[in-house]
Amino acid sequence: MAAGSARILVPVGASSTFRNTVAYAVRAARSGVEAGAEAATVHFVSPARGRTDSGNLGDDIAADLLDRAVVWAREDLDRDADDDPAVEIRTAIVGADRYLFSPGDYADAVAEYAAEFGLDRVVVDPGFQPGGNAPMLLPFERELARSSLTVEEAPTTRRTERVPLVSRATLSKGVATFGATYAFYLLIAGSVTPFNLATGALTALLAAAGFSSVSFLTSPSPRRTGARVLRLLLFVPYLVWEITKANLSIAYIILHPSLPIDPEMQRYRAAVWGGFPVTTLGNSITLTPGTLTVDVGREGLDIHTLTGGARDDLAAGGLERAVRFVFYGRSAARIPSPAERGSISAVDDTDTDTDTGSGGSVVIDAVAASRPSDSRASADDSDPRPAAPDAERTGDPGADRPTEPAAESGEEVE
Amino acid sequence: MTPTEILIVALVGGGTFFGFVAVVGIIRLPDLYTRAHATSKSDTLGIVLTLGGVALVFGADLAVAKTALLGLFLFVTNPTAAHAITRAAYDQDITPWTTEGEE
Incomplete structure (x- = not known):
């Protein structure tokens, strides 16, 4: 298998993980x-990229990056050299003779x-932005x-990707924060004395x-928020019942003398988007015993399941x-189950192949579930310096990725 | 004993039971991920049941609203904490225990 091949191509682009x-x-x-x-x-x-009549506009930047890559690579070779194995380093700019536009163009050139x-x-840098x-x-x-080609994403340090914590302040955000805080204060105080x-x-x-600019990402609209709160009130008894x-089944398992558990990691592409809905779903999954949301990433939710029964419930x-009902209304709740959509799969821990459905040997392990543990740890440790200082934060590579659950505020629930 | 008292005892008893289950789970389960199951769920239900008992003891009082708020916050923070701990472990490439690993 070519996964262990030593003839490696690295597409180069400015990124913080390069x-x-x-x-x-x-x-x-x-x-x-x-x-x-x-x-x-x-x-x-x-x-x-960026062709003009007088030559390639971005070539200076590209050449600069390539130079830096070579310097870094030499540095790593020297530092690690015990018996100095010969690794040839070369650089190139491809696709200068044509117009690169779609991902396919870039892939063809490479x-x-x-x-x-x-x-x-x-080896693809997870921060690589072809376009x-x-x-x-x-x-x-x-x-x-x-x-x-064998394609793999380099295991680099997790980038913190989230929408900026502070968003634009609007009146409705201010009013909502003021109202919620005031109500909470008076509730705790327990009286309405002057x-x-x-x-x-x-x-x-x-x-x-x-x-107010931190608690809400978007301006809350009274009608939508009101409807959500009402549906949330319906959701809570259902959740408590679940x-x-x-819990009874988990209690049975834990107290059972032979401890009949069969843990397994599952990847789950939930049909729920946006920070707050995903947080709600993730937390609800964690609360219902047998399932535990471990990670939220571009590939979906990684869920640790304790028993086969818990897996079936999840599927x-x-x-x-229920979560779709709370956030998007009743009509959105009628969708096929994850099992029917085929959006749930086991995360295999022994093999590096994560099936992405396109056949062939795609290895896109963005969540790094399946790597030998030493490789990534040393990748992080071996470089105490900060990454490329001028690394540009181009756009948001994970625009289709649910935002970090922890970044959300619980304020909206109140 | 009035029916309310019986209900209170049942709730607090149930809460204690699930708290006990959580502790047993932490001791018996094989690895960090499975233990996180025990701490995040049985615990939550145990505390919520106990809080329910507490609310009944107070009866119609402002304290009931406060207890409900406590329960709500627990619903949010408990799974978040479990998620944070397990994700940290997952990022460190700690492999989850499986039945195959046992043999």
Whole structure:
């Protein structure tokens, strides 16, 4: 299998994780040499972009990046060299003779180059943006995998991707924060004496001034929020009932002398989007026993399931429907179950192949579930310096990815 | 004993039972992920049941609203904490225990 090949191509683009990708590619090439591959080589390839009559506009930047990649790669080779295995480093700019537009164009250019030099393994930087700002890393990887290349994403440090914590302050946000805080204050105070009313108003005013732009991402509309709160009130008894039911079965399992558990990781592409709905679903999944949301990523939710029965419940999708009902209304709740949609699958821990459905040997393990544990740990440790200082934060590569659950505020529930 | 008192005892008893289950789970289950199951769920239900008992003891009082709020916050924070812990472990590539690993 080509996964262990030492002939590696690395598409180059400015990103905050590129330094780690270089380190990973170089290490992979070296381990290939140690495993007996004859010609280890790492090619850093930058797609040309921004053509003008007077030459390629972005070439200076690209050349600069390529130079830096070479310096880094040499550095890693020297530092790690015990017996100095020969790893050839080369750079190139591809696609200068044509107009690169779609992910397919980029993939073709890269694949042609790979064929020319007999490279059969592509290490993609998870922050690589073929088209500048547009998030098209996944299509690019899929296109690449159509050829005979082995494609993998370099295991780099998790990038913190979230919408900015502070959003624009609007009046409705201020009013909502003020109202919620004031109501909470008076509830805790337990009386409406002038003193409490005054101090409460002051506190709520300060909270609204300070946090209204943090508590809400979008301006809450009274009607939508009201409808959601009402449906949430219906959701809570259902959730409590589910929790009780499932807790009894967990209690049975835990107290059973032979402890009949069969844990397994499942990946679940839930039909729920946006920070707050995903947080609700994730937390509800965690609350219903037997299932535990471990990670939320571009590929969906990674869920640890304790028993086969819990897996079946998850696949039946009752919770997902309920959450969709709360956030999108009743009509949205009638969708096929995750099992019927085929959007639930086991995360295999022994094999590096994560099935992405496109056949071939696509290895896109963005969540790093399946890597030998030492590789990533050392990728993080071996580079104490910050990544490329001028690394540009181009767009949001995970625009299709649910935002981090922790970044959400619970304020909206009240 | 009035029916209310019986209900209170049942709720608090149930809460204690699930708290007990959580503790047994932490001791018996094989790895971090499975233990997180025990702490995040049985615990939550145990506390919620106990709080329900507490609310009944207070009867029609403002304290009931506060107890309900407490329960609500627990519903949000408990699974979030479990998620944070397990995700940290997952990021460190700690492999979940499976039945195959046992053999």
